[in-house]
Amino acid sequence: MNALLRQRLRRDRVQLLLWILGTVALAATAVGGVTESYGDLADRTAVLATVMANPVILMFRGLPSGAGEAQVALFLILPFLAMLAAFMSTFLAVRHTRAEEEQGRAELISATPAARVTPLAATIVHGMLANVVLGLLISLVYLGSGYPAAGSWIVGLATASVGLCFLGVGLLSAQLMRTSRGANSLAVWILVATYVMAGLGNALGTPSDDLTRMESGWLAWLSPFGWAENTRPYADDAVWPALLGIGVGALLTAVAFAVQSVRDLGEGIVPQRHGRRWAPASLGTPIGLVWHLTRGSVLGWAIGGFLTGLLATSLAAVVNEIGTKIEAVQKIFESLSQQGGLESGMVVIFYIIAGVLAACAAVQTVCRARQEEVHGTAEPVLASAVDRVRWLGGYLVVAFAAVVLTIAGALLGSTLGAARSETGSELMNDAVVAGLGQGIAACVFLSITALVFVLVPRATIVAGWVLVLVGLIIGMFGPLFSLPDWLTGLSPFTQTPELGGNGDIDLKGVWWLTATAVVAAVASLGLMRRRELHPAG
Structure with missing residues (x-):
């Protein structure tokens, strides 16, 4: 497995570098942006009050947890950090599983002692390492900005948890669909649907009396993005919602292993759609x-x-x-x-x-x-x-x-x-x-x-x-x-x-x-x- 893992790391060195550095740079811009645009507590409080009065805005932002500078920064940026981690993970999973089968390389590897399980295991380790590095760097950005240590580590954990969850989504999609395009499409639609669910859940939540905090509705608790936002960095610093995302990712990964063991190489669980007998002009x-x-x-x-x-x-x-x-x-x-x-x-x-x-x-x-x-x-x-x-x-x-x-x-x-x-x-x-x-x-x-x-x-x-x-x-x-x-x-x-x-x-x-x-x-x-x-x- 070590050889396959090194091969994946070498092959993805440029793509992963762009994904990770781009996401970390986005995390860093939130610090200076909030300081310059919302440096005054009254401005931050007024922003959150307006959001509570028009909760549909929450569909495009995070979950308010307070009017502190760090809290507002994460309200603005955390969903987008999680989304980038999710995209990175799903594309990585499909690229090294279903795409390899389409191009014939998986068949060559399965004919060796590595069989069919080792490449999947190497992909899992590869995806886990990418998300751990991403989460760690994001935490270091906020630690270096002077934000509280506990909340900074929670930000990295929450981002990585969404990435790990969608690593499982990508792996399972690659087992279900017959083409990499179909697998990517399925994974992306799940990503978009769960992102919207989290936004709707937040919009349907209950605001606090001082209009600086929103309690999510039940719909947000059905989404990995909702779990990440409910870690509430710099406010509650809750670990257990992030563990939900990691747990679901592990469960989906286990199901992907099980599905791979019962399907033929190159085939998917979802049957290929038959074309028409006669082609249109x-x-x-x-x-x-x-x-x-x-x-x-x-x-x-x-x-x-x-x-x-x-x-x-x-x-x-x-x-x-x-x-x-x-x-x-x-x-x-x-x-x-x-x-x-x-x-x-x-x-x-x-x-x-x-x-x-x-x-x-x-x-x-x-x-x-x-x-x-x-x-x-x-x-x-x-x-x-x-x-x-x-x-x-x-x-x-x-x-x-x-x-x-x-x-x-x-x-x-x-x-x-x-x-x-x-x-x-x-x-x-x-x-x-x-x-x-x-x-x-x-x-x-x-x-x-x-x-x-x-x-x-x-x-x-x-x-x-x-x-x-x-x-x-x-x-x-x-x-x-x-x-x-x-x-x-x-x-x-x-x-x-x-x-x-x-x-x-x-x-x-x-x-x-x-x-x-x-x-x-x-x-x-x-x-x-x-x-x-x-x-x-």
Whole structure:
């Protein structure tokens, strides 16, 4: 097992380094951000009081446990640290189990004395080490910031517990599904569902009399994110909720071992869906084939866009009372919407989320081209009358359609939300401008991922998702944590047009976003002419 563990550590050294350092950096930004934006106890108390009055905000933040500086910092950042740990763990689990079977490497190892159990055991140890290192570094960040020692260790434990829980989710998903794509999709949907459950549980909780603490509702106790938040670092410093996550992860891992022992190599418990007897005519074109392969995921992203747009206009009216009470919060909203007021700022923030969803839809579609290449299914297509440029062009067209559908879903949701608001027409103007701008920003990620696919095929999946993650962190947390303007401006999500208070449109960085997207897309198609297939993973 030692050899397999060393192989996994060597293979993942770059990916894990990016995941861990990125998460630790995000944890560190919360310290300075809270100190600068909410340095006064009265401001922090007012923020929490506003949250209690509008508990739906808790769906996007953590669980309030007090108005202390460290407590507010963890209220703002802990769910996102846990989410990054969960993503890291699920992808790691699937990559070293189901993906290995798809590519034929697991069969070679199972023919040796290592058999089928040792690789799974090595993956478990690998995932555990990654989460332990992540939790330890996060704790050291907060210890070095002068936060209380007990709470700092609890933060690291809570983050690692979610990662370990989803390590088990990823391992079991890899046993149930027949493809790595199916396993990753199942694990991600479970992650999103449990994150939403924790948010709803917090929103349905009971606030304290002084409006600085919220007791979770029962729904949060069904989610690993809810367990992590109920450790309440720097307040209760409870260990046992984190142990729930670790225990569930261990149970799921044991079930994964049991399932592996009863299934055939290369097969899954969930049966493969049979295709139609006769193929539709649309499959005779590259675009039709790509759409057939990706339509399920595109629909999922579009539904996410619809819900985001609905919340954008439904909650915009809530922020008026925030601005009248808390100057720091007003500055944050206005830093994202420098021309408009607080309601406009709320719409812009939600449409940054919609832009991230559109970018994810595009990146996932382009990454599918790399998966088809690795699995060998691209070669038969290219052996026909379809050339390389036309083949890649099909993925770019469908990826662009995914962006359009996601943003269109957001605008449809905003229309429904604005119908119940007195300022609905103004909110929709903001939504349309922000939505179109975020669509352009998403196309930047689409084109750059396609260019990476052509130039450095093996880096496609990692580079595409890392770029979106970095753009999200800078775009969403830059203003919150008072990062320099030049750094926040590097994110395409923050350079989209906005509607000014006098009705004029501030184009901001729309021209360089458009130019980047077009140039990268054209370059990827041009360079694809001479690119050979790279089926090796």
